[in-house]
Amino acid sequence: MTPSIFPLAPMGAVVGSLLAGLASVPAAAQTFIIDDTPGAGVDFPSIQAALAVVPSGSVLDVRAGSYDGFLLDRHMTIIGESPGSVRVTSLVEIHGLGIGATTVLSRLTLENDVDVFDVGPTVLLDNLVFSWPAGTWAGDLTVQNSSDVRMARVQFPTLVVTDSRVQASASYFAGRDRNPYPGRGESGVRIEGAFLVHLDHCVAVGAEGDPCYDPGGCFMQQISAGSGGHGVEVGPHATLRAVRSNLVAGWYGTDDACACQFFLAVSGDPLVVEGRAELWDNQTDLGSPGSNYSPSYVVHPGGSADESVPYPSLSATNAGPQQTSITLAFDAEPGSSRRMIVGRQPVLAPIPGLTIGRLVTTHRLASLGESIQGSEQLSFPQPPWSLGVVFHAQVSRTMASGATELSNSISIVAR
Numbered sequence: 445m446t447p448s449i450f451p452l453a454p455m456g457a458v459v460g461s462l463l464a465g466l467a468s469v470p471a472a473a474q475t476f477i478i479d480d481t482p483g484a485g486v487d488f489p490s491i492q493a494a495l496a497v498v499p500s501g502s503v504l505d506v507r508a509g510s511y512d513g514f515l516l517d518r519h520m521t522i523i524g525e526s527p528g529s530v531r532v533t534s535l536v537e538i539h540g541l542g543i544g545a546t547t548v549l550s551r552l553t554l555e556n557d558v559d560v561f562d563v564g565p566t567v568l569l570d571n572l573v574f575s576w577p578a579g580t581w582a583g584d585l586t587v588q589n590s591s592d593v594r595m596a597r598v599q600f601p602t603l604v605v606t607d608s609r610v611q612a613s614a615s616y617f618a619g620r621d622r623n624p625y626p627g628r629g630e631s632g633v634r635i636e637g638a639f640l641v642h643l644d645h646c647v648a649v650g651a652e653g654d655p656c657y658d659p660g661g662c663f664m665q666q667i668s669a670g671s672g673g674h675g676v677e678v679g680p681h682a683t684l685r686a687v688r689s690n691l692v693a694g695w696y697g698t699d700d701a702c703a704c705q706f707f708l709a710v711s712g713d714p715l716v717v718e719g720r721a722e723l724w725d726n727q728t729d730l731g732s733p734g735s736n737y738s739p740s741y742v743v744h745p746g747g748s749a750d751e752s753v754p755y756p757s758l759s760a761t762n763a764g765p766q767q768t769s770i771t772l773a774f775d776a777e778p779g780s781s782r783r784m785i786v787g788r789q790p791v792l793a794p795i796p797g798l799t800i801g802r803l804v805t806t807h808r809l810a811s812l813g814e815s816i817q818g819s820e821q822l823s824f825p826q827p828p829w830s831l832g833v834v835f836h837a838q839v840s841r842t843m844a845s846g847a848t849e850l851s852n853s854i855s856i857v858a859r
């Protein structure tokens with residue numbers, strides 16, 4: 445499709461026209477009904493049973509109920525009936541996807557780990573809640589060796605990223621305690637290896653350390669409690685971009701009834717950087733009150749942290765049922781000119797000199813005019829999309845000097 449330039453107009457109308465203009469591009473995907481209670485109109489009793497036979501690119505419309513975990517190694521869109529109604533009780537694995545369309549998990553409650561590894565194309569994790577049964581250890585969302593994993597409104601996992609590009613918007617990552625006692629609390633987000641992790645309007649919270657452990661009575665055998673976890677850890681070769689996010693240090697573990705004789709534990713740090721951090725307008729906090737700590741971040745030798753550039757960013761309230769609205773939020777330096785790119789397919793086409801390259805096919809684009817306040821929002825009606833249709837968007841910022849920077853990319857899923 446030839447790119448279409450819209451004249452400057454109220455931003456809601458401009459963006460609504462962009463998205464509505466793409467509504468007829470994709471053919472409707474084949475949809476199957478999954479329900480753990482058999483009945484009329486039900487195609488499969490489990491997610492895994494459907495994945496074994498349905499064609500790639502299908503939409504699995506999962507009705508309320510409890511389901512086993514599954515292995516996803518083909519392109520698929522899996523959407524729960526409503527937030528909180530679909531529980532997945534065991535491990536979910538996503539790996540080995542070949543080049544092709546975006547793979548989507550949306551509106552699921554996950555009671556175990558999710559592992560994404562060795563994935564080339566885009567994986568979108570949308571509106572997921574990690575919620576473990578009471579009394580069990582919380583698990584992880586692990587991303588390894590994957591080129592484009594996007595998250596929107598993912599809540600409560602510990603995020604561990606290795607050699608992968610990850611973009612997260614309006615998501616909440618909470619570290620967990622380690623075992624055996626006494627253990628340091630896990631970091632909310634841990635980044636290892638190369639590539640970029642972009643946190644946009646996210647919260648990352650380090651876990652509290654384990655409580656003081658007394659293996660032999662209230663005497664010399666006592667040892668210290670566990671130290672608090674970090675909000676975000678950035679490894680030696682990794683790059684973090686955090687925009688308007690809240691990075692929270694975990695507190696040290698509490699005393700037992702005897703109190704620790706050798707209390708050496710300390711709180712964590714909101715951010716620890718061994719690689720590179722690009723930071724704009726973030727907040728750093730403690731998970732608990734105390735007097736032995738000043739909330740900031742730590743940069744190790746060889747690492748770097750840059751707070752001098754107001755990076756552009758884009759976040760969204762993803763599409764919901766028909767007749768609801770989509771809200772987009774733009775962040776850019778006042779005085780810069782902005783454009784939005786909207787496309788049906790994600791791409792990875794790096795531009796020399798930019799940390800974030802063009803991540804969306806340029807099906808349509810539009811001027812958004814000059815940034816006046818730095819942070820702006822707009823809402824518009826959802827176009828008439830079919831279930832599971834995905835669109836991608838990204839904004840660019842150009843300064844008076846001519847320098848251009850691209851924001852993160854967001855993905856919008858019709859439900």
